[in-house]
Amino acid sequence: MANSLIYAALRGSLFRIDAERAHGLALAALKLRGGSAPAAPAQGPLASEVAGIAFPNPVGLAAGFDKDGEVPDAILGLGFGYAEVGSITPLPQAGNPKPRLFRLEEDRAVINRLGFNNGGAGAAVERLATRAGRPGVVGINIGANKDSADRVADYATMARLMAPLASYLAVNVSSPNTPGLRALQDEGALTAVIEAVREGRGEVGPPIFLKVAPDLEAADIDAISRIAVEQQLGALIVTNTTISRPPLSSPHAGESGGLSGAPLKDLALQRLRDFRGATGGNVPLVGVGGIATAEDAFARIRAGASLVQLYSAMVYEGPGIARTITRGLEQLLRQYGFSAIAEAVGTE
Numbered sequence: 488m489a490n491s492l493i494y495a496a497l498r499g500s501l502f503r504i505d506a507e508r509a510h511g512l513a514l515a516a517l518k519l520r521g522g523s524a525p526a527a528p529a530q531g532p533l534a535s536e537v538a539g540i541a542f543p544n545p546v547g548l549a550a551g552f553d554k555d556g557e558v559p560d561a562i563l564g565l566g567f568g569y570a571e572v573g574s575i576t577p578l579p580q581a582g583n584p585k586p587r588l589f590r591l592e593e594d595r596a597v598i599n600r601l602g603f604n605n606g607g608a609g610a611a612v613e614r615l616a617t618r619a620g621r622p623g624v625v626g627i628n629i630g631a632n633k634d635s636a637d638r639v640a641d642y643a644t645m646a647r648l649m650a651p652l653a654s655y656l657a658v659n660v661s662s663p664n665t666p667g668l669r670a671l672q673d674e675g676a677l678t679a680v681i682e683a684v685r686e687g688r689g690e691v692g693p694p695i696f697l698k699v700a701p702d703l704e705a706a707d708i709d710a711i712s713r714i715a716v717e718q719q720l721g722a723l724i725v726t727n728t729t730i731s732r733p734p735l736s737s738p739h740a741g742e743s744g745g746l747s748g749a750p751l752k753d754l755a756l757q758r759l760r761d762f763r764g765a766t767g768g769n770v771p772l773v774g775v776g777g778i779a780t781a782e783d784a785f786a787r788i789r790a791g792a793s794l795v796q797l798y799s800a801m802v803y804e805g806p807g808i809a810r811t812i813t814r815g816l817e818q819l820l821r822q823y824g825f826s827a828i829a830e831a832v833g834t835e
Contacts, residue, residue, distance in 0.1 A: 494805025573628030600744030646687030694721025752777025781815020
C-alpha cells in the first residue's frame, strides 16, 4: 500500500518525463533498492508447479522491462512470482530511432517500437552468471538480431548461452518491431526455430516457452498449437503486443509499433481461449495483455492460464501492483471456493 501511495504522488512528475527516460529511471531506482528472491517457493494457495518449475505465485513481470537482466532479484523483491528478462539478442543492438516509446494515458496503454534494444548476449551472460545459486524464478526471453543472416542460428546460439542461467527460455518470434520476425510463426519456420533452440539448449535444460502474437488467424493458432504439443513445449505465452488499433483517445494513437495495456485486454483474453481450445489443455498457457487487477488475472486463469504476466499496468499503477494483485487473487480463490490456484485453471 505504501508503494502505491508513493507512486501515485510521483506519477504526475514522472509522466512529464519522456517515457523511455522514465523507464531508465525506474531501472536505476531498482538497482539502488536491490532485493533478493524468496528463500524458497512459498507454500500457500498461490503456489503452483508449471513445466516442472515451482512458482511461489502466478504473477510475473513480462519481458521488456528488464531487457538486459540487470534487476531480476529486485523485481522478485516487489512480490512478483517470477521475472522474465530480455529480449536479449546474440549481438548488441541499438534498436529503432527515438522517440520509440509512448504512453497513451487516456487509454491506459503503451505503444513501443523499441526493436530489441539490448547490450547483447555477452554482457547479459556475465551479469546473470553473478546470480547463480540464488533462489527465484527468472526466465530469459531470447530473440534474433535485426540484421542477422541466419535468425534460426541466432536462436540456437541464444539457447546455448542462456540455458545454464535460465529457469525457462522464452522464444520471442512475435515482436512486431523487428521486420520479418513474425514470419517465424509460420509452421515450417517455427518448427525449425524450436528444433534449433532445443539443440542449442541440450537434452537436459530449462523448459522452452514460446511467445506468440495476438494478431493470428485461426489456421495459425491451430498450427502453433500442434507444434507446441508435438514439441512438448513448457508453455505458450499468449500474447505479445498487437499491431491492430482498437478505438483510442490518446494523441499518440497513430504511432507505429506494438500496442499494450488496457486496449489489448479483450483480444488477448480471446486468444488465450483460442489456444486453450486448440491445445486441448495439453500445454500450459501464460496469459499476458491488459492485465491490471486481480480480477483481470483471475479471468485469464479461469480461461486456462496457469500463469499471468503484466508490464504496462505497472506504468500506471506503480511497483506495488504485484502484491495488490496477489492479495486480490487470494481473496478470489476463497470467494470461488478454490484451495489452490491450480484448481481454478480452465474453470471458466
